[in-house]
Amino acid sequence: MLEVKNLHVEVEGKQILNGIDLNVKPGEMHAIMGLNGSGKSTLSNAITGRENYSVTKGDIIYKNESIVEMEPNERALAGIFMSFQYPTVIPGVNNTYFLRAAVNAKRKYNKQKEYDAASFLKFVKSKLKEVEMDSKYLKRAVNEGFSGGEKKRNEMLQLLCLEPELAIMDETDSGLDIDALKIISKGINNYKNKDRSFLVITHYQRLLKYIEPDVVHVLIDGKIIKSGGKELALELEEKGYSWLES
Amino acid sequence: MNLSDYQNEFDNLISKQSYSAVSQPSRKDTFSKFLDSGLPTRKWENWRHTDLSFLNKNNFRITEPGDASGGSIDVSNYKIANTFTVIIINGHYLTINSDLPKELTVSTNSNGENWTPKNKKDTPFELLNASLSDSTITITTEPNASIQKPIHILFLCTGNDDLMINPQVNIDISHSSSATIIEQYVSNTSSFFQNTSVFASIEKNASLNHVRIHSNSDQTANISGLHVTQSDDSTYNYFQLVDGGALQRSDIYTDLKGKNATCYLSGLALLDKKQHSATYIISDHIMPNCVSSQNFKSVLNGSASGVFNGRTIVREDSQKTDSKQSNKNLLLSDQALMNSNPQLEIYADDVKCAHGSTTGALDKEALFYMQSRGINKKEATSLLIRGFVSELINDIKNEDVKDYLFEKFDNWLLNNNQ
Ligand SMILES: Nc1ncnc2c1ncn2[C@@H]1O[C@H](COP(=O)(O)OP(=O)(O)OP(=O)(O)O)[C@@H](O)[C@H]1O
Ligand SMILES: [Mg+2]
Numbered sequence: 001m002l003e004v005k006n007l008h009v010e011v012e013g014k015q016i017l018n019g020i021d022l023n024v025k026p027g028e029m030h031a032i033m034g035l036n037g038s039g040k041s042t043l044s045n046a047i048t049g050r051e052n053y054s055v056t057k058g059d060i061i062y063k064n065e066s067i068v069e070m071e072p073n074e075r076a077l078a079g080i081f082m083s084f085q086y087p088t089v090i091p092g093v094n095n096t097y098f099l100r101a102a103v104n105a106k107r108k109y110n111k112q113k114e115y116d117a118a119s120f121l122k123f124v125k126s127k128l129k130e131v132e133m134d135s136k137y138l139k140r141a142v143n144e145g146f147s148g149g150e151k152k153r154n155e156m157l158q159l160l161c162l163e164p165e166l167a168i169m170d171e172t173d174s175g176l177d178i179d180a181l182k183i184i185s186k187g188i189n190n191y192k193n194k195d196r197s198f199l200v201i202t203h204y205q206r207l208l209k210y211i212e213p214d215v216v217h218v219l220i221d222g223k224i225i226k227s228g229g230k231e232l233a234l235e236l237e238e239k240g241y242s243w244l245e246s
Numbered sequence: 247m248n249l250s251d252y253q254n255e256f257d258n259l260i261s262k263q264s265y266s267a268v269s270q271p272s273r274k275d276t277f278s279k280f281l282d283s284g285l286p287t288r289k290w291e292n293w294r295h296t297d298l299s300f301l302n303k304n305n306f307r308i309t310e311p312g313d314a315s316g317g318s319i320d321v322s323n324y325k326i327a328n329t330f331t332v333i334i335i336n337g338h339y340l341t342i343n344s345d346l347p348k349e350l351t352v353s354t355n356s357n358g359e360n361w362t363p364k365n366k367k368d369t370p371f372e373l374l375n376a377s378l379s380d381s382t383i384t385i386t387t388e389p390n391a392s393i394q395k396p397i398h399i400l401f402l403c404t405g406n407d408d409l410m411i412n413p414q415v416n417i418d419i420s421h422s423s424s425a426t427i428i429e430q431y432v433s434n435t436s437s438f439f440q441n442t443s444v445f446a447s448i449e450k451n452a453s454l455n456h457v458r459i460h461s462n463s464d465q466t467a468n469i470s471g472l473h474v475t476q477s478d479d480s481t482y483n484y485f486q487l488v489d490g491g492a493l494q495r496s497d498i499y500t501d502l503k504g505k506n507a508t509c510y511l512s513g514l515a516l517l518d519k520k521q522h523s524a525t526y527i528i529s530d531h532i533m534p535n536c537v538s539s540q541n542f543k544s545v546l547n548g549s550a551s552g553v554f555n556g557r558t559i560v561r562e563d564s565q566k567t568d569s570k571q572s573n574k575n576l577l578l579s580d581q582a583l584m585n586s587n588p589q590l591e592i593y594a595d596d597v598k599c600a601h602g603s604t605t606g607a608l609d610k611e612a613l614f615y616m617q618s619r620g621i622n623k624k625e626a627t628s629l630l631i632r633g634f635v636s637e638l639i640n641d642i643k644n645e646d647v648k649d650y651l652f653e654k655f656d657n658w659l660l661n662n663n664q
Contacts, residue, residue: 048618051610076620088615092633101629102619109620141633142615158619 001026001063001197002047002166008057009039009046009222016042018222019058024166027194031208032201033233034219035241040201041085043219044170047199048082049075062166077109081164083155083172085201090142095154098142099124103161127160130190132183148175156187167191168199173207185210205237218244247305247410247439249284255308255410256377264310265380273377280373295553295585296524300467300493306410306439308378309337321400324432327646329398336403337411337440338381349391350425353384367499371469375443379412387423387452396426396455396644403433403440403466410439417446419454421477426455426644432490433462442470446482450504453481457647461654462491464519469495478504478533485642486513486525487651489658494523502529502536502564512541514638516658517550517582524553531564531594539570543638545631546575546582547662553585560592560599567594571601576608576634578662627663 002024009017016039024030032040046053047060049072059066067075090098103123104114115123128135131153143151152172159167169188173181188211192198200213208216208230216232217224218241225244226232256277259265265273285302286293321333330346346352387393403411419425431440440462448454460468468491474482488494500509515523529538540556554573571588588601608630616626635655642648 050614050618071623072614072617073620073622073626076618082618084615084618088609088611090609090612090615090630090633092637093612093629094633098616098619098629101621101625102616105620105622105625162619 003061006058009042010054010056016222020224024197029198029213031213031216032219038219039222040219041170044082044168048072079165081159081162082168085170087143087151087155089144091144093142095140095142096138106162127157130160131156131187149180156184166197170201173202205233208233276373277377280370283370285370296495297522304437306408308410311380324400326398326650329396332399334401337413347393349388350393351386355382371441372471375412375441379414382414384416386418387420387425389420389423391423393425396428398428401431403438408437412441415444419448419452421449422451424453428457430459431462431468433466437465440468444472446474448476448480448482450477451479456484458486460488460491460494464492466491467493472498474500476502476504476507479506481508484511488515488523489654496525498527500529502531505533505535507536509538512638514635515544515552518547518662521550527556529558531560531567534565537568541572544575547578549581551583555587557589560594560597562593565594565596567597569599573603575605
């Protein structure tokens with residue numbers, strides 16, 4: 001599904017990623033852990049194609065094709081989704097309207113009939129239920145006035161509506177209360193199947209109690225320095241990162 | 247057009263006796279005041295940012311009553327659903343295409359008898375309007391009348407001559423009555439200079455919704471003075487859309503002369519190419535317990551430029567004033583330029599005042615967020631610009647007018663987001 005090969009990324013002239021290798025197969029869930037500033041979000045942004053994140057060396061292969069030259073929306077249409085660590089507020093743009101534009105872009109790409117306002121509302125209502133979100137959030141501008149946890153739920157709602165094959169969850173668990181954490185985890189578990197892969201970035205072992213990663217990677221200074229099973233997460237929780245750095 | 251060009255035009259009209267004899271002495275007097283003041287230049291504080299080169303390099307013939315050509319003019323393009331339409335061609339009243347409600351009087355005068363306005367500011371263009379105007383239109387509501395259907399006044403410039411037109415509009419909203427008035431300025435391909443003066447007086451407990459649409463051709467300049475006087479418990483809602491014209495300048499004066507009056511001013515400029523639009527406002531709080539707001543936005547593309555100069559004066563006796571000013575501008579190109587200057591002058595102590603101004607490009611984070619959801623850049627851009635302007639247009643109370651304004655916005659966007 002996703003193959004990251006010797007990826008070097010520069011942001012505004014600063015080298016952040018120094019040769020990342022990853023191989024996420026269909027149906028797999030990979031977790032990435034690491035200190036603040038180690039480059040986890042940079043990796044997510046590079047995969048989704050954010051402007052100014054330039055790949056100076058290496059490659060990102062998605063479904064057997066290099067995507068580094070693709071526009072962010074083309075990557076999204078091909079099935080890549082990122083749940084933002086800090087979801088953007090878009091004043092003036094209604095949440096329903098935005099979500100419908102996104103879903104319709106995808107449906108058009110898939111040569112499906114686009115939703116009109118009424119049929120979209122029916123579609124989105126069922127998704128709202130899954131993330132236990134009140135429909136009043138659809139009436140507001142995108143993420144405007146949303147609490148930290150509400151923003152994360154809104155990201156999850158978008159994921160469920162857009163049905164990506166590769167979902168990158170950048171600290172979706174941060175700032176969630178226990179109930180919300182359970183809802184999001186349940187959402188991820190229900191969504192996951194043999195064709196859908198997850199790349200989950202987290203600081204907390206507690207998330208990994210609810211969802212079971214196949215592989216855990218440790219990212220430090222723009223490099224993956226250790227990979228292992230989910231027991232690696234437990235070990236990190238106990239010992240911190242310093243034992244790995246020497 | 248320079249001073250002597252105006253002088254020649256004026257002398258010619260006087261010698262042809264284009265105006266009623268009784269008005270001639272005052273016209274001459276006013277015109278000589280204009281000559282004394284001269285045309286504004288960039289050295290004048292209030293004209294420092296207004297680009298008048300379009301007026302300086304073009305010459306115009308000043309209209310006479312005969313310029314109201316009848317003929318068949320297709321105004322269907324400018325139709326707003328469910329309105330009374332009054333058509334003014336080249337400054338001259340032509341027709342009212344539907345029956346006006348009986349609580350409303352529209353009277354016109356096209357020989358310049360009834361031309362002396364109440365509350366004139368002696369600015370050069372207002373002096374020109376006062377000395378050259380050959381037609382006035384006066385709209386009066388009956389006391390206690392609530393007129394639901396908007397009155398749409400369409401100022402249409404047409405023909406092959408390059409004309410200078412000086413319309414005057416008087417709006418009198420009598421006590422405890424309410425009305426919605428839409429002024430729209432449109433022109434065909436020739437070059438025009440519309441120099442308009444509008445006077446609105448809103449009596450006790452009355453309310454006026456006023457919408458002004460400037461959709462002139464690229465060859466047209468529009469300079470307009472708007473003078474509003476408000477009495478106790480009155481409400482004034484003003485919205486202006488500028489989406490056309492080479493040069494557009496509005497000078498808006500609102501005098502809150504009564505207690506508990508409310509005055510909301512808002513506007514949207516959609517500019518591209520070399521268009522220039524400037525809005526100067528003086529909101530004068532003279533009495534206590536009044537509320538005023540200024541909420542203006544512009545979207546500038548190409549090498550367009552704009553000015554927002556909003557001044558709110560809160561005088562000593564106007565305690566408990568609540569006043570807000572906001573100006574937000576979106577620059578779609580590196581060549582576009584905005585000059586924003588909200589100002590508060592407060593002489594009373596128990597007041598609530600706030601002002602703010604932002605000018606910037608499209609939010610890249612928001613664009614990326616939308617693109618990362620599969621929306622292409624063009625559509626994401628449209629959504630953002632629409633989001634930016636819709637806050638203002640959504641505030642328009644009349645649904646038909648709102649739809650019409652959104653339609654105009656969509657048209658503009660079609661040409662400016664490619
Ligand atoms: N636009 C940018 N300009 C300059 N430096 C940047 C930019 N974006 C990221 N960086 C730097 O790159 C490094 C990695 O940042 P990144 O956001 O990828 O870390 P992270 O692993 O996601 O951290 P956290 O756990 O705090 O979210 C940091 O030192 C950060 O300051
Ligand atoms: Mg991060």
